[in-house]
Amino acid sequence: MKxxxxxxxxxxxxxxxxxxxxxxxxxxxxxxxxxxLINHLDPRWLPGGFLGVDIFFVISGYVVTSSLLARRxxxxxxxxxxxxGRRIRxxxxxxxxxxxxxxxxxxxxxxxxxxFFAPVMRTGMAAxxxxxxxxxxxxxxxxxxxxxxxxxxxxxxxxxxxxQFYLVWPAxxxxxxxxxxxxxxxxxxxxxIGSLLLxxxxxxxxxxxSLRGNPERAFFLTTARFWELTAGCGAYLLHRGSGSAQDLxxxxxLPRWRQPLSLLAALALLVVLMLPEAWRMATTLGITALTxxxxxxxxxxxxxxxxxxxxxxxxxxxxSYSLYLWHWPVIVLARWTVGFNALTLxxxxxxxxxxxxxxxxxxxxFRYGNLAIPGLGRPGLAxxxxxxxxxxxxxxxxxxxxxxxxxxxxxxxxxxxxxMKRIGGTTVDTVHCFQEPTxxxxxxxxxxxxxxxxxxxxPTLFFLGDSHTHVLIPLGEKLLxxxxxxxxxxxxxxxxxxxxxxxxxxxxxPPRYRRCRPYADNEVRRVLARLRPxxxxxxxxxxxxxxxxxxxxxxxxxxxxxxxxxxxxDGRVRRRGAELVLFGPLPxxxxxxxxxxxxxxxxxxxxxxxxxxxxxxxxxxxxxxxLAAIASVQRLQERISADLPGTRLFSPFDSLCPxxxxxxxxxxxxxxxxxxxTHLTNAGALLLYPRLMAFLADQPEGEPPPS
Numbered sequence: 001m002k003x004x005x006x007x008x009x010x011x012x013x014x015x016x017x018x019x020x021x022x023x024x025x026x027x028x029x030x031x032x033x034x035x036x037l038i039n040h041l042d043p044r045w046l047p048g049g050f051l052g053v054d055i056f057f058v059i060s061g062y063v064v065t066s067s068l069l070a071r072r073x074x075x076x077x078x079x080x081x082x083x084x085g086r087r088i089r090x091x092x093x094x095x096x097x098x099x100x101x102x103x104x105x106x107x108x109x110x111x112x113x114x115x116f117f118a119p120v121m122r123t124g125m126a127a128x129x130x131x132x133x134x135x136x137x138x139x140x141x142x143x144x145x146x147x148x149x150x151x152x153x154x155x156x157x158x159x160x161x162x163x164q165f166y167l168v169w170p171a172x173x174x175x176x177x178x179x180x181x182x183x184x185x186x187x188x189x190x191x192x193i194g195s196l197l198l199x200x201x202x203x204x205x206x207x208x209x210s211l212r213g214n215p216e217r218a219f220f221l222t223t224a225r226f227w228e229l230t231a232g233c234g235a236y237l238l239h240r241g242s243g244s245a246q247d248l249x250x251x252x253x254l255p256r257w258r259q260p261l262s263l264l265a266a267l268a269l270l271v272v273l274m275l276p277e278a279w280r281m282a283t284t285l286g287i288t289a290l291t292x293x294x295x296x297x298x299x300x301x302x303x304x305x306x307x308x309x310x311x312x313x314x315x316x317x318x319x320s321y322s323l324y325l326w327h328w329p330v331i332v333l334a335r336w337t338v339g340f341n342a343l344t345l346x347x348x349x350x351x352x353x354x355x356x357x358x359x360x361x362x363x364x365x366f367r368y369g370n371l372a373i374p375g376l377g378r379p380g381l382a383x384x385x386x387x388x389x390x391x392x393x394x395x396x397x398x399x400x401x402x403x404x405x406x407x408x409x410x411x412x413x414x415x416x417x418x419x420m421k422r423i424g425g426t427t428v429d430t431v432h433c434f435q436e437p438t439x440x441x442x443x444x445x446x447x448x449x450x451x452x453x454x455x456x457x458x459p460t461l462f463f464l465g466d467s468h469t470h471v472l473i474p475l476g477e478k479l480l481x482x483x484x485x486x487x488x489x490x491x492x493x494x495x496x497x498x499x500x501x502x503x504x505x506x507x508x509x510p511p512r513y514r515r516c517r518p519y520a521d522n523e524v525r526r527v528l529a530r531l532r533p534x535x536x537x538x539x540x541x542x543x544x545x546x547x548x549x550x551x552x553x554x555x556x557x558x559x560x561x562x563x564x565x566x567x568x569x570d571g572r573v574r575r576r577g578a579e580l581v582l583f584g585p586l587p588x589x590x591x592x593x594x595x596x597x598x599x600x601x602x603x604x605x606x607x608x609x610x611x612x613x614x615x616x617x618x619x620x621x622x623x624x625x626x627l628a629a630i631a632s633v634q635r636l637q638e639r640i641s642a643d644l645p646g647t648r649l650f651s652p653f654d655s656l657c658p659x660x661x662x663x664x665x666x667x668x669x670x671x672x673x674x675x676x677x678t679h680l681t682n683a684g685a686l687l688l689y690p691r692l693m694a695f696l697a698d699q700p701e702g703e704p705p706p707s
Contacts, residue, residue: 024298024309026318028059035051036324054288061236064166122135133164134220155325176191178191206284212511335613338607339612423474428489437516448488450489455486459534469489471675473685492519499521537581547633573646617667650692652688
């Protein structure tokens with residue numbers, strides 16, 4: 001115990017390890033957290049490093065089951081009270097301090113007007129109560145999306161999964177008759193059967209969600225992750241679940257094969273960590289099975305186990321929780337300030353190390369107590385109280401203290417990305433009017449939150465389509481302010497309206513987009529029910545992107561499907577005295593770079609000009625090349641509008657790349673027009689206003705719109 005005194009700090013007295021303690025598991029924790037760290041530093045260095053979290057899940061199932069089965073308390077209440085007391089002391093103090101400190105720092109360097117501010121702060125608040133995974137799922141977050149590179153609390157989703165597991169697992173043991181004095185062999189058999197049943201059900205849910213186009217639910221839901229934790233439980237029950245001193249290897253006479261098998265499993269685990277993220281479902285299955293196998297095979301005295309028990313491995317494994325807590329916020333705060341690149345890598349690593357060391361001292365202080373502070377290790381009411389205080393502080397930073405800590409220039413105009421759009425003073429915004437492709441289909445009844453009305457007798461512009469409709473909401477605000485139109489928006493990512501088979505008529509619809517047809521049909525019915533004479537239905541989608549994927553006969557089939565869908569909708573709209581408008585293709589700016597908040601393109605004293613990200617640099621393309629890229633789609637829409645008397649084509653291209661320019665640019669006068677290669681920023685959307693108003697007023701192009 002003497003070598004650990006410096007780590008724990010003076011006066012902190014860790015308890016003696018039990019005979020069941022397996023130091024090689026701490027070494028395996030070190031492998032997991034280092035894998036996550038490398039992946040978060042740069043996914044290209046270790047593409048599957050995010051699977052370190054899955055290794056943690058399996059280890060947690062093993063360790064928690066081991067701890068619970070070692071207890072024989074006098075009553076069920078005592079069993080639960082002592083378990084949750086240990087978990088709270090282990091997790092909460094370091095987490096609460098992390099969220100409070102990072103929230104304060106985030107408020108200092110991120111403008112309160114930035115669209116990222118509120119979601120990030122709310123993620124931190126949700127993490128305090130162990131539900132950040134559910135909050136992120138509700139927000140439609142994709143863990144691997146580049147937007148989440150800027151959420152300082154994104155990593156807390158895994159803590160939510162584990163804490164929700166802790167709520168359920170002790171109850172499962174009690175239902176099986178374990179955890180209290182007098183439990184017999186029958187109780188252990190019931191736990192084995194129950195664990196196997198839960199593993200099977202959870203694994204079926206994970207596979208079903210993954211294969212049916214719901215990868216976000218498969219990733220964030222505890223019920224879809226339960227099988228990984230119960231795999232750890234199963235490993236313990238196989239290893240020592242008999243209650244005897246013999247482990248599985250001894251019972252199966254495997255000592256000769258244990259070392260080569262463990263080495264083979266470890267090599268396979270490293271290979272899986274190097275596989276690309278696109279193989280996520282298979283690699284998750286593989287890493288879980290391999291981790292469970294290593295828990296069965298490893299021994300501290302031989303081979304690989306001896307390396308995992310090296311003092312360096314043990315030290316990293318012991319601080320793995322604190323390292324996991326702090327590494328991601330430090331990286332994210334660097335992205336918001338000095339930038340995260342080769343120049344700042346070393347300072348970031350040093351800061352991560354320092355924060356980890358301080359957090360670990362705090363973790364040990366509350367976990368093991370201190371000779372000078374009697375009673376510090378007792379959870380009591382103090383732990384819930386500090387959690388509530390941290391939540392109140394975080395809420396204050398989003399309410400009465402909003403912007404009070406911000407250290408940047410308050411004169412900046414804040415741009416926005418595709419994350420959040422809104423029409424001020426109305427309920428037309430991203431939350432109400434944008435859906436992910438896997439979201440349930442909205443009902444038709446009730447008031448429509450996605451319609452903004454200036455005057456009841458004005459014609460309404462109904463904008464329908466995919467995410468390219470969503471980014472036009474700022475344009476809708478200006479149309480509404482003109483006093484000539486009411487506006488309505490509804491968008492669903494990857495789902496054009498009207499629905500057409502962009503993969504070809506004979507090709508199946510991918511599972512992720514299986515709700516596109518019912519969404520489009522639902523929106524058409526909803527709009528037709530509200531449509532009045534002089535209204536216009538504006539169809540906006542990434543048609544050029546959809547039609548660029550199929551080739552040959554499939555492309556012709558997709559074009560025919562689109563034309564037929566528009567023709568059918570044209571007839572239904574004309575019967576109501578309204579008009580259909582096809583929104584033409586925009587310039588595109590293919591680029592390989594991380595997108596992100598546009599405020600990152602505004603220099604501050606803490607964000608020097610040299611640190612501005614690649615998304616702040618203009619992308620240039622010859623105008624002739626841009627026109628050639630959209631020519632086939634433009635001709636298709638022109639043919640359709642010429643054939644249908646109730647349909648017109650609006651061409652926005654010249655608003656973003658005027659004819660007098662030989663080069664199209666994603667930036668104009670220092671302002672970003674695109675948040676990625678195809679989606680407009682607010683500034684880009686507003687450039688369409690003069691031409692669109694002239695079009696709606698039936699004026700020749702180039703004439704000023706009516707005032």
